[in-house]
Amino acid sequence: MPERPRWIPAYAGMTLAGVRNRVGNEDEAVPVFVTALSLTAGIIASPVEDWPPIVRGEAATDADVVIVGAGLAGLVAACELAETRKKVVIVEQEAEQSLGGQSFWSLGGLFLVDSPEQRRMRIRDSFDLALEDWMGTAAFDRAEDYWPRLWAEAYVAFAAGEKRAWLAERGLRFFPVVGWAERGGHNAVGHGNSVPRFHLTWGTGPGVLEPFAKRALAAAAEGLIAFRFRHRVTEITRSGGAVDGVAGDILEPSAAPRGEKSSRAAVGRFALHAQAVIVASGGIGGNHDLVRQNWPKSLGEPPKRMITGVPAYVDGSMLAVAEAAGARLINRDRMWHYVEGVKNWAPIWPDHAIRILPGPSSLWLDARGRRLPVPLYPGFDTLGTLRHIRTTGYDHTWFVLTRKIIAKEFALSGSEQNPDFTATSWRQVIARARAGTPGPVKAFMEKGEDFIVERELPDLVRRMNALIGEPLLDLKTVEREIRARDRQIDNPFAKDMQIVAMRGARAYLGDRLIRVAPPHKLLDPKAGPLIAVRLNILTRKTLGGIETDLDSRALGPDGQAVPGLYAAGEAAGFGGGGMHGYRALEGTFLGGCIFSGRAAGRAAAKAAG
Numbered sequence: 109m110p111e112r113p114r115w116i117p118a119y120a121g122m123t124l125a126g127v128r129n130r131v132g133n134e135d136e137a138v139p140v141f142v143t144a145l146s147l148t149a150g151i152i153a154s155p156v157e158d159w160p161p162i163v164r165g166e167a168a169t170d171a172d173v174v175i176v177g178a179g180l181a182g183l184v185a186a187c188e189l190a191e192t193r194k195k196v197v198i199v200e201q202e203a204e205q206s207l208g209g210q211s212f213w214s215l216g217g218l219f220l221v222d223s224p225e226q227r228r229m230r231i232r233d234s235f236d237l238a239l240e241d242w243m244g245t246a247a248f249d250r251a252e253d254y255w256p257r258l259w260a261e262a263y264v265a266f267a268a269g270e271k272r273a274w275l276a277e278r279g280l281r282f283f284p285v286v287g288w289a290e291r292g293g294h295n296a297v298g299h300g301n302s303v304p305r306f307h308l309t310w311g312t313g314p315g316v317l318e319p320f321a322k323r324a325l326a327a328a329a330e331g332l333i334a335f336r337f338r339h340r341v342t343e344i345t346r347s348g349g350a351v352d353g354v355a356g357d358i359l360e361p362s363a364a365p366r367g368e369k370s371s372r373a374a375v376g377r378f379a380l381h382a383q384a385v386i387v388a389s390g391g392i393g394g395n396h397d398l399v400r401q402n403w404p405k406s407l408g409e410p411p412k413r414m415i416t417g418v419p420a421y422v423d424g425s426m427l428a429v430a431e432a433a434g435a436r437l438i439n440r441d442r443m444w445h446y447v448e449g450v451k452n453w454a455p456i457w458p459d460h461a462i463r464i465l466p467g468p469s470s471l472w473l474d475a476r477g478r479r480l481p482v483p484l485y486p487g488f489d490t491l492g493t494l495r496h497i498r499t500t501g502y503d504h505t506w507f508v509l510t511r512k513i514i515a516k517e518f519a520l521s522g523s524e525q526n527p528d529f530t531a532t533s534w535r536q537v538i539a540r541a542r543a544g545t546p547g548p549v550k551a552f553m554e555k556g557e558d559f560i561v562e563r564e565l566p567d568l569v570r571r572m573n574a575l576i577g578e579p580l581l582d583l584k585t586v587e588r589e590i591r592a593r594d595r596q597i598d599n600p601f602a603k604d605m606q607i608v609a610m611r612g613a614r615a616y617l618g619d620r621l622i623r624v625a626p627p628h629k630l631l632d633p634k635a636g637p638l639i640a641v642r643l644n645i646l647t648r649k650t651l652g653g654i655e656t657d658l659d660s661r662a663l664g665p666d667g668q669a670v671p672g673l674y675a676a677g678e679a680a681g682f683g684g685g686g687m688h689g690y691r692a693l694e695g696t697f698l699g700g701c702i703f704s705g706r707a708a709g710r711a712a713a714k715a716a717g
């Protein structure tokens with residue numbers, strides 16, 4: 109058994125967490141934001157029963173608005189409502205230690221367009237370029253893409269406009285080197301980011317969450333927001349054709365640490381009445397049954413084996429509840445799962461998968477040792493790669509690389525895998541840059557079940573076969589691919605498009621500094637040892653969801669707003685029921701929660717009068 113990660117110590121009172129370096133030794137542990145929230149369990153648990161009924165007009169309710177889900181989208185919506193002095197109840201199936209949902213675990217990458225960080229890195233970006241990229245990536249092609257398309261345009265305008273300033277005002281800061289995710293590799297009007305746009309929040313996911321959590325908790329202290337943890341909504345109630353509240357199960361208390369699976373045993377029932385309900389319950393990535401059920405036809409059969417990139421509470425159960433209340437779900441078959449998943453050696457949630465964020469140089473082989481086709485290089489086209497993998501008859505693929513490549517090109521997604529950035533420690537970030545292979549990556553090389561390190565290629569291939577338990581790889585096939593690729597390094601020009609792309613990437617200062625290794629031969633002993641990584645499909649994001657208009661009002665099958673019902677965040681496909689279309693440019697999910705949560709909060713506040 110791997111040692112239990114220590115970085116999130118047992119939940120104490122209601123500080124958000126002491127985030128600790130789970131890969132370094134304990135003495136180096138760095139508390140991140142032991143927040144100054146000084147929250148007492150009393151504020152958090154402040155029972156709604158203590159609130160006098162709210163009378164606005166004729167109706168007496170428990171709150172103006174009920175929000176389902178205390179993730180980022182729910183908290184942003186709650187902050188907007190509290191600013192207008194509306195009373196809000198946030199209902200959350202997990203316990204208080206999970207406040208913030210997935211955002212806490214996220215890497216905190218944000219899609220920004222024409223930012224000061226980009227300009228300092230000499231990147232020329234613009235709204236027009238970003239919109240072209242977004243539309244080429246989304247490839248909207250359905251009648252129900254009407255609202256998703258409008259959301260996409262509005263979101264790109266937000267990312268190119270007020271987003272950065274609005275977030276900076278709330279205390280967000282960004283790492284100066286902008287990352288280049290989903291590079292595409294197609295023609296200019298096709299999929300992918302033409303330029304780097306992935307801005308890493310200083311403090312990673314917790315850094316994105318903190319300002320909104322703080323504001324919501326301060327509003328709770330003021331009596332504007334009440335939290336109902338361990339309350340699981342099973343019904344959205346209606347009267348006179350309008351949504352008037354929620355009902356569900358009260359779950360038994362849980363001391364499960366943040367992110368771990370908690371009990372679903374019910375100890376009672378509850379009902380809450382409000383003028384409006386905002387569904388901010390996240391996606392379906394933690395529920396493999398739902399993922400398989402909705403698996404896109406264009407990707408063939410769903411994989412037999414997938415690992416899980418989100419906590420178990422991302423269970424999608426609330427989507428059917430919203431549907432039963434009259435909301436229309438669209439684009440259910442659009443999902444954003446990754447193809448570079450490795451099993452976490454120190455799992456927090458069941459089947460915990462970590463995504464490798466790869467630079468472009470690893471050689472990508474299918475299960476039989478054949479190179480993936482152009483332009484399916486690491487970090488180029490997630491969906492295209494997944495589609496190709498589904499044609500190979502196997503669920504896994506391989507990266508083959510060198511120590512030199514892993515040192516510069518492997519990053520791991522998730523706040524806990526980046527203790528230096530999460531801890532906002534320049535000292536640690538500089539130490540990482542100097543140390544070569546980052547500590548968390550080294551830990552995977554030593555303890556991760558998917559990693560193999562060997563000096564000689566025959567030994568590497570033998571162990572790759574042993575890991576799968578079948579001799580799927582033939583040494584000759586693998587060697588031929590590697591030697592052919594290595595010959596392309598001899599000249600400063602090449603016909604191999606991956607080598608061309610690696611050289612092209614190094615023309616971007618950020619890539620040359622920290623992301624792309626100098627091109628070299630994989631079989632050069634000086635670059636070794638050789639490393640093979642078995643890559644699994646990991647479930648993560650849900651791109652479709654509840655159809656909404658630009659005010660985040662949930663729409664019914666007739667295209668009319670369901671009175672009193674709103675949806676935001678991943679539950680709403682990040683806005684409109686699928687603003688990403690088929691694919692994402694990355695860093696667009698947290699921002700999508702913020703943008704759609706804000707819209708929902710503002711519109712519900714207005715409607716509540």
Ligand SMILES: Cc1cc2nc3c(=O)[nH]c(=O)nc-3n(C[C@H](O)[C@H](O)[C@H](O)COP(=O)(O)OP(=O)(O)OC[C@H]3O[C@@H](n4cnc5c(N)ncnc54)[C@H](O)[C@@H]3O)c2cc1C
Pocket residue numbers: 176177178179180181182199200201202206208209210211212213214215216217218339340341342388389390391417418419421422423424425426521522523649676677678679694695696697698699701
């Ligand atoms: C490891 C990791 C890395 C990521 N990195 C990035 C990144 O760098 N950039 C980016 O843009 N995105 C990233 N993401 C994605 C992003 O974090 C999520 O898409 C986003 O946080 C979803 O927020 P949400 O509020 O919509 O839903 P969630 O965070 O899932 O919150 C929903 C909440 O609703 C609750 N809930 C669900 N059903 C019910 C019910 N019936 N009753 C009561 N409560 C219920 C859940 O328990 C949960 O707490 C990452 C995600 C992960 C896991």
